[in-house]
Amino acid sequence: MHHHLALLTLALLGLAAAPGVQAGNLVVNGSFESGFDGWTRGGGNLRNPASVITYNSSATYPTGAYGEPVRPSDAPTDSPDAAGARAAYFVDDLAVNERLSQIVFLEAGSYQIGFSAYLPRNGFNNRGDATFSGSIAGMMLANFAASTAPAQSWQAFSGTTMVATPGNYAIEFVFNTNLAPSKDVVIDQVYIIPISTAAAVAEPASLALFAAGLLGLGVASRRRRRPSEA
Structure with a gap:
């Protein structure tokens, strides 16, 4: 017996010990519903630093995209967080390495990572270009010139990364512009999900x-x- x-x-x-339901997002405030809580901002020559805008708002900076209503992110994403009502908006002209970053502690294992990005039409029509990059836990997910991206279309950037050593890992978005006025970038739904907890069976x-x-x-x-x- x-x-x-x-x-x-x-x-x-x-x-x-078997995999359970999908784990929550390890990124603090990944959808910017609490402003920039959990995030660190920096960079040089910033006259109009990144702000948090409200979706579908016709307000000007800093709470809107200079009068252009931006619809909530509809990009296909693995983020467990909804797009919500707000997003982060990079808009500064002549920005030098403007950064938005966060440090997350990760155990050894595999992770799903990603975020979504959008270019407002009014910013896209500006003569100055912008470059934008986004990396999570050492993996570069996006690195593009705004002039080459589609305007008014949410794009999802995602990947899978393996963490061999437990420790602190960075999430970092970098924005640069070369003229005034220049193009803008909106981001939302930044996430890190442990793959080992994603299966429900x-x-x-x-x-x-x-x-x-x-x-x-x-x-x-x-x-x-x-x-x-x-």
């Missing part, structure tokens, strides 16, 4: 062990009842 109870216990432990080996434990417990229970039935 004790053997079968031990087997059942091992099976239950195996199920507990237990591993087959764990299910088999669990079934064996239940079967063994049933057999042992019947054997104990037989003397009383005689």
Whole structure:
């Protein structure tokens, strides 16, 4: 009997260790619903630093994209966070390495990473160009000139990265412009998700062990009842 109870216990432990439901986003305030809480801003020559704008707003900077309503992100994404009501807006002219960054502690393992980006039409029509890059946990996901990207279209940038050593890893977005006025970039739904917690079904080996434990417990229970039935 004790053997079968031990087997059942091992099976239950195996199920507990199996992948569960998708984990939450490890990025703090990845959809900018709390402004820039959790984020660090920096850079040189900033007269109009990055701001947080409200979707579908006709307001000017800093709460809107200079009168152009920006629709919420509709790019296909693995982010567990909704686009919400707000997004981060890079708009400064003659910006020199304007940065938006965050440090996240990651355990060893595999992660899904990504974010979404958008170019407002009024900024896209400006004569000055902009360059933009986005990297997460050491992986460059985007590095483009705004003049080569589609205007008024949300684009999803994503990837999978392997972390070999537990530690602090950076999320970093860098924005540069060369004239006044120059092109703009909006970003939203920045995420890091542990892949090991993304599956909702237990591993087959764990299910088999669990079934064996239940079967063994049933057999042992019947054997104990037989003397009383005689």
